[in-house]
Amino acid sequence: AQRKGQHQVPRAYLARFASDGKVRVHRRDGTTFEADPINVAVESGFYDIPDGAGGKSDKIEGLLEKIEDAANEPLQAIDRNGRPPPVGSDDREALARLLGLQMTRTTQPREQVMFPKRVTDWAGDREVTKELVAEYLRVEHLGFEPCEPEVEGAYVYVWQHMQDLSVVTPTFAIEMMLQVADAMVERILALHWTIETDRRREFITSDVPVIPWRKPTVRDNFEGLGIDKAEELRFPLDPGKQLILSRRKRPPQLDVVIHRVRRVNADLAAACHRFVVGNPNNRAEVDRWLHPRRPVLRFNVAPLFMEGPDGKLEQQPGDVIHMFVPRAAGVGPRGPGHEHPAVSIGASRATNGPTASRDIDGLPA
16 A cells, blocks of 8 residues: 655654653744654655556655665664674664665755745746745745845756756655765765763754754855765764764764753754654753744855866856755744755856756755
8 A cells, every 4th residue: 555654754763762652842833742753754645756657656665664674773783782883884884874865855855956846836827037036035935035146046046947847846856865865875984983872861853863063164154064064974863872973083982961962952953944853751952942944945156166286276157056054043934834955056057047067065954
C-alpha cells in the first residue's frame, strides 16, 4: 500500500528523544504540544514520484528507509560504548549517509528548488515583473521592503526557471536531494568525529537536526553556511549525547558542560525551520523562545571574483547572484504558513540573460 504520511526526519530518530512514547514539540508560532513521533515532521506524499502509469510511486520513501535502517546499528553501538564508529568502517559510512541525506531531505532544501514556482503560483494571471517579485518578497517571503540587489537576484532566479517551469517540480527536487546527499558522504567522512555526552540529558533536536557551525562573523550577514565553510557539523543523537564532526582533531568522546549544551541548543533553535523537538522531561530547553520569523532564502547581486594563477582574486565580467540563508531567524513568514528553503546555490547572470550554475558548496545552509 502507498504510504500517506512520510517523515522528513526519521521516526526512529525522533523516538530517541521520547519519554513514554511522546516527544515535546515547540513551534515558531508559539504552540507547544506532546505527540507520538509518528505524527511529527511528517507530510503526505512528500517523496512521491510518478510511477509511469498515471499514479504515484513511493519507492523513494523505501530507499530512505533502507538508509535509515542501515544507520540503526551504528547508533545502537554509540549508545553502548559512547564512541563514534571506527574510521573506515561500514558503520561509519552508514551513519555518514544518514547525515548527508538528513541535510537534503527536509522542507527547507525542497523549497529552495520550488521558490520560482511559489512566485508564479502567487502571481496567478499577472505578469511576473521585477516589481511583482519585489512585492512577493515584501508581502510573502521576507516581511519587509527588500533592497534593489535582493529584488534583482530573486527576479533573475525566477526568470531563468520560467523558461521551462516543467523542470521546477517535486520530482526534480527529489533528484537533487539524492545527488547532493551522495556528494556529502565523502566530505562527512573526512571530518573528525566526536561523541559529546551531557549527563544532565538536555540536548534537543529540530526539523533541521544537522547544523553547520562556525564562530559568528560579519560574513553571516551576507552568506550562508554549509559543510565546506563550517568548523563543525552538529547532530544531536538523543537528550544525552550529540555527534560532532569537526575540522580539528578532537578526542572520540567528551563530557560537556552545561554552557556548551545550552549554546548548542540555542544555535539549533535559531536555525530550525518550523519547530524544535525534545524530551517532555526537558521542558526548559524545548520551550525556549523561538523567533516567530524563520531564516529564509536571501538574494544579492555583486561583482564576481575568482582566484587567478597568482593566487590573487580577479574581478570577472558580469555579476554573480548570491543565494543564501542566514544562520539566525528574524525574516520570513510567521508561524507555520508558507514554507521556504534553506539551501545555498550559486547562479551566474550573463549580460544577455540569466543562466544557472549550481554549486553544492554551502548546501544546506
